[in-house]
Amino acid sequence: MMLPRMYRVRQTFERPMVKEIGQTVQSELTRLSLEKRVKSGQRVAVTAGSRGVANMASILKATVDHLKSFGSRPFIFPAMGSHGGATAEGQVALLAHYQITESWMGVPILASMEAVEIGRTEEGGSCLIDKHASEADHIVVVNRIKPTRNSKPPSKAG
Numbered sequence: 001m002m003l004p005r006m007y008r009v010r011q012t013f014e015r016p017m018v019k020e021i022g023q024t025v026q027s028e029l030t031r032l033s034l035e036k037r038v039k040s041g042q043r044v045a046v047t048a049g050s051r052g053v054a055n056m057a058s059i060l061k062a063t064v065d066h067l068k069s070f071g072s073r074p075f076i077f078p079a080m081g082s083h084g085g086a087t088a089e090g091q092v093a094l095l096a097h098y099q100i101t102e103s104w105m106g107v108p109i110l111a112s113m114e115a116v117e118i119g120r121t122e123e124g125g126s127c128l129i130d131k132h133a134s135e136a137d138h139i140v141v142v143n144r145i146k147p148t149r150n151s152k153p154p155s156k157a158g
Contacts, residue, residue, distance in 0.1 A: 021055050025062035038138050040071030045136035047079035048100050049143040057099040063142055064107045075108045077132050088112050
């Protein structure tokens, strides 16, 4: 069997680098004018994932500092499913491994494996959310979204 002629091809994508992470996060959050929606004294849940986001601790620190700048009361909660051994303690330890601690962030880390249902899909599946996050006035999502190996696109009934 004859194989067709083949060539080695290399493609390089532009990968811009952010030098001042905290400053960039602050700038981007300022553009959102969150202070118009988030009032002083309101509780804001901020997600902290375990999906390998580079500089996550710096990003979270800048986020909570920005939220505190207009009087809101942010807290961090682990948004990582079964990572950390599927225990609240394990998730807090995993966050600490990424330098995400209450002392450095300046806000509480509220970890619990307790979830509450906030709705159902058309197919009848539960939509669950962390209990602490469900009790907050607002939620800021700071995560990388990555499908797992077993993920399948939603089926289209019809």
